[in-house]
Amino acid sequence: MKIKHNDTLDSYYRDDSRGDIAILGGSFNPIHNSHIEMAVKVHEKFNIDVVLMPNKSTYYKDNKKFVEDEHRLWMIRRVASEYDYLFYSDMEIRRGGVTHTIDTIRELKKVDPDRKIYFIIGGDSLKWVDNWIEADELFDNVTYIAYARDDDNLDNATNEIKRIKNGHSNAHIYLMDSFVAPISSTKIRENINSGISIKNMLPDYLEEYILQNRLYKESKYGTSSDD
16 A cells, blocks of 8 residues: 555556556546545455546536546546545546547556556446447456446446356456446536535535536536436
């Protein structure tokens, strides 16, 4: 475990860092308590550092809804500063363009070919993870950690894992045996636009930052669905 988190050390995960990691990626628009809960539980289960990695843009979301990168990064960095085992990376933001997971995994493996990489996803993502760009190469190099929202989602996730493994013998997928709170970034943005409280959906310090900077108030940030 990398120990930092005092007034002089940062939570930034350098591109040349080595060793096993778990990655929690996404738009983090904004990061919220369910994201944090997933990262904490993965650390507790696998005793591994977790890197929060926001993407620049994706082929499946309306990126006009993103707040500026510096705001998303500030919020992610602030969350990471609360935990000895959470880090953040701007690798995908600096890369620019459309984000494909395989590009990130290749960069990380180039630095440390022997490292083990865990990739945290929601249970719903199991429906299409085997259709991601270079899916077989990802299965060769990544262990997916999937989270379910409830019992129904858990049953669906279990069936999806069976389906994936039937078609991809190299797939390594671990299904967490605990649920995460049903919070979404979309709902947070909707609440802000409607003047509804977002308390208990994200840490108080992020609520304060969002409100002080009037984030998600303008129509350009909208309500298109994400995590």
